[in-house]
Amino acid sequence: MKYRDEYRTPEAARAYADAIARITTRPWTLMEVCGGQTNAIMRFGIDQLLPQEISLIHGPGCPVCVTPIDYIDKALEIAGTPGVILCTFGDMLRVPGTHSDLAAARARGADVRVVYSPIEALAVARQHPGHDVVFFAVGFETTAPANAMAVYQAEREGLENFSVLVSQVLVPPAIRNLLERPGNRIQGFLAAGHVCAITGYEEYEPIARRHRVPIVVTGFEPLDILEGVYLCVRQLERGESSVENQYSRAVRRPGNKPAQQVMQAVFEVVPRQWRGMGEIPESGLGLSPAYRAFDAETRFGAVTGQDEGRGECSSGAVLRGEIRPDQCPAFGTRCTPEHPLGVTMVSEEGACAAYYRYRRQSGGPSHE
Amino acid sequence: MNEGSGDHCPLANDDQEVVKMAHGGGGRAMAQLLDSLFRPAFDNPWLERQHDGAVLDMAGAIAFTTDSYVVRPLFFPGSDIGAMAVHGTVNDIAMCGAEPQYLSAGFILEEGLPLAILRRVVGSMAAAARETGVRIVTGDLKVVERGKADGLYINTAGVGRVVAPHPIEPGQVKPGDRLLLSGDIGRHGIAVMAAREKLDLESAIESDCASIAPPVLALLNEGIAIRCLRDLTRGGLASALVEVAETAGLAAQIREADIPVREDVSAVCELLGLDPLHVANEGRFMAVVAPEDVDRAIDILRRHSVSEATVDIGLFLEGNAGLVTAQSLIGGSRVVDRLSGEQLPRIC
Amino acid sequence: MCLAVPGRVISIDGDDPLTRQGRVDFGGVVKSVNLAYVPEVQPDDYVLVHVGFAITVVDPREAERVFEYLEILEQ
Numbered sequence: 001m002k003y004r005d006e007y008r009t010p011e012a013a014r015a016y017a018d019a020i021a022r023i024t025t026r027p028w029t030l031m032e033v034c035g036g037q038t039n040a041i042m043r044f045g046i047d048q049l050l051p052q053e054i055s056l057i058h059g060p061g062c063p064v065c066v067t068p069i070d071y072i073d074k075a076l077e078i079a080g081t082p083g084v085i086l087c088t089f090g091d092m093l094r095v096p097g098t099h100s101d102l103a104a105a106r107a108r109g110a111d112v113r114v115v116y117s118p119i120e121a122l123a124v125a126r127q128h129p130g131h132d133v134v135f136f137a138v139g140f141e142t143t144a145p146a147n148a149m150a151v152y153q154a155e156r157e158g159l160e161n162f163s164v165l166v167s168q169v170l171v172p173p174a175i176r177n178l179l180e181r182p183g184n185r186i187q188g189f190l191a192a193g194h195v196c197a198i199t200g201y202e203e204y205e206p207i208a209r210r211h212r213v214p215i216v217v218t219g220f221e222p223l224d225i226l227e228g229v230y231l232c233v234r235q236l237e238r239g240e241s242s243v244e245n246q247y248s249r250a251v252r253r254p255g256n257k258p259a260q261q262v263m264q265a266v267f268e269v270v271p272r273q274w275r276g277m278g279e280i281p282e283s284g285l286g287l288s289p290a291y292r293a294f295d296a297e298t299r300f301g302a303v304t305g306q307d308e309g310r311g312e313c314s315s316g317a318v319l320r321g322e323i324r325p326d327q328c329p330a331f332g333t334r335c336t337p338e339h340p341l342g343v344t345m346v347s348e349e350g351a352c353a354a355y356y357r358y359r360r361q362s363g364g365p366s367h368e
Numbered sequence: 369m370n371e372g373s374g375d376h377c378p379l380a381n382d383d384q385e386v387v388k389m390a391h392g393g394g395g396r397a398m399a400q401l402l403d404s405l406f407r408p409a410f411d412n413p414w415l416e417r418q419h420d421g422a423v424l425d426m427a428g429a430i431a432f433t434t435d436s437y438v439v440r441p442l443f444f445p446g447s448d449i450g451a452m453a454v455h456g457t458v459n460d461i462a463m464c465g466a467e468p469q470y471l472s473a474g475f476i477l478e479e480g481l482p483l484a485i486l487r488r489v490v491g492s493m494a495a496a497a498r499e500t501g502v503r504i505v506t507g508d509l510k511v512v513e514r515g516k517a518d519g520l521y522i523n524t525a526g527v528g529r530v531v532a533p534h535p536i537e538p539g540q541v542k543p544g545d546r547l548l549l550s551g552d553i554g555r556h557g558i559a560v561m562a563a564r565e566k567l568d569l570e571s572a573i574e575s576d577c578a579s580i581a582p583p584v585l586a587l588l589n590e591g592i593a594i595r596c597l598r599d600l601t602r603g604g605l606a607s608a609l610v611e612v613a614e615t616a617g618l619a620a621q622i623r624e625a626d627i628p629v630r631e632d633v634s635a636v637c638e639l640l641g642l643d644p645l646h647v648a649n650e651g652r653f654m655a656v657v658a659p660e661d662v663d664r665a666i667d668i669l670r671r672h673s674v675s676e677a678t679v680d681i682g683l684f685l686e687g688n689a690g691l692v693t694a695q696s697l698i699g700g701s702r703v704v705d706r707l708s709g710e711q712l713p714r715i716c
Numbered sequence: 717m718c719l720a721v722p723g724r725v726i727s728i729d730g731d732d733p734l735t736r737q738g739r740v741d742f743g744g745v746v747k748s749v750n751l752a753y754v755p756e757v758q759p760d761d762y763v764l765v766h767v768g769f770a771i772t773v774v775d776p777r778e779a780e781r782v783f784e785y786l787e788i789l790e791q
Contacts, residue, residue: 001631001634001635001638001721001722001742001743002722002724002762003722003762003774003779004638004721004722006783007782008697008698009697009698010625010697010698010699012782012783012786013698013699014698014699015786015789015790016786016789019786019789019790034718035716036716036718036719042702043696043702044696044697044698044700044702045696045698045699045700045701045702046698046700047700048700048701049698049699049700062716063716064716089713089714089715089767090641090712090713090714090715091712091714091715091716093712094709103709114712114713115566116566116567116640116713116767116768117750117767117768117769118767118768119750119768120566120768139715139718140718142718142720142766142771143715143718143766143767145753145769145771146750146766146767146768146769149734149750149752149769152734153734153735156734192718194718194720194764194766194771195718197720197764197771197772198771220720222697222698223782224782227782227785230789248775248778248781249774249775249776249778249779249781250720250764250772250774250775251772256753256754256771256772258752258753258754258755259753259771262752262753337708337709338708338709347716348641348714348716349716356705357702357703357705357708358702358703358705359702359703360703562745567747568747568748569745569746569747570739570745570746570747571744571745571746572744573745631743631744632742632743632744632745634743635721635723635742635743635744635745636742636745638719638721638742639719639721639742639745639747639765641719714719715718715719715766715767716718716719
């Protein structure tokens, strides 16, 4: 595929890795914010090509992982209501709520449908006028315009049996939150390229200035990530801290204006609880007053947004980049993708799942 | 299409006809369905005897396997549930180092299934059986109420004469043995997924559903020391490989760059966030052979169209049981794991 | 965090900017994609697609930069 395969060649990867090694004179700790990048780093073994001085820590950029357990419980409650069809991205199906997950609810008879796009959920609502169709709208800024468009079209059509359970989150407030934590070790960020394709990166400039951290907007292919690391290390070595755009083939500084307009019409900025990070002000999106009629929380009751930590799971510390997944005592033994203690082991993008899938040093679990 | 025989029979005009509960009742309707639809299609002396079972004359070691087929949609690009039910079972027998000979076919039909569809599926099974040289010698038929099955389910069991001079199983694999893959992967799973309307994909991807018995029998006839064979159905190459390594008590290493995946298959995997190593195949297998046999084995396999693109993708070695590592496209390495849970389209 | 896949726009239909659809080719597989957020898009352009929406048009000139930069680094 064009714009994919050419960014996966071993020669170019090696050349970038050599270039990084040439300019690195001391240890640096970088965070890739986005779970998609974590997954690529693990899947391609990108970190193994880097000099030992460079540590990559994995950020909270997985919308599935940071969705508070209350939202999962609310989705389960809605799915269990007679006459409801709950539509969700596949990612949310196995995320554990307090007592169950959507896959188990489906097995017990709830009408839970996996959709590829929120527009599909709209189609389900048109086809089933006698049912309440609820779409579980999770995501970062990349997904928000698509979710907003579904609500916008539902309003235009007067589709009264459609509503959305919104757990949308925003990246820059989370980056600020991480930088303001005592003991923060992050010296540079790789920012999520697809988020910035929508938002642009003007909002990151004050963060880089104020906290004196380089931020490099980075793509998802191996060469993108390696170049992102190179640019970030080069700034650190020179004592600079600005925003650079590695992913210029897809990201422009002002971002995608038409997408921002629909997002701003349908959503407003609200405080949000992040799993593992607590409440972060102005870090989420909720439906704006004009579209509140389409809010599932209006129809089915509000979500408190509390997030009880689950006993043995250290996913909070993992999401904050304080420990590596394999430093958790339960990793790979009491906590596996089949029996996850926490959400970072469930999501395809969760750092724990990526470590388990691509990095553990023993075979599969023994059959006992 | 073979039209129904016997104009006195209520099935003559079967393009309008559907399966009714009576067809599974053991009475006249069932007899007519067997006479008009199944027996002529499968056409062999064992079925003609119309007995409760088939008496087979077999000597020596026998390979015996069974499998059930529950695919939606029933017809998909490149194949259908009928051909799959024959090839799948034939392939499992071949994986035991045996020559497939006889199959049974059990049908669970849903009330309301158009007989025209049943006829098509049965015709496809018959054609696949003829092509692979197996006989469908005994069977069963049940009808369940409307809504209780996706049109129809098929179970097939099969037996075959073992021709391998020694056991072919994971326990035979030794460190240093090489891993051959019979061609590109992921086509079947993606063809079936793309055929489901919801994804709205226009693709030319066809299932790889086929019999892999001929190349396997050729390897055995030429005296290749096959240690282990595995067809790469549900769970794909990754799951089969981890399973074999685990049972063998060995580690394995593969090179991702050497594993063929068609561009369109790879593109659908990207779109849905799937790993081609986890996607199902119906006409692909891996063969583990001793290092001294590799070149000859590849030559023999490439003479057969179903395995003409056979490649050497890696080897088994001493190490943690079941630990499979892949060298990535850019030279890093990663662990290859079994498929966990079901394959779902994902956004991240 | 968000899967987005590059594909080539084959054709564009619909006048309503909100529901404008395009047929997009991903390595030989064609899928209908919502183009509401890329009003500037032309046939033969490449777009990045996330959950059925094109989120940006790929800039072919900028796409070369990774490799040009690499050449400079290697000198």
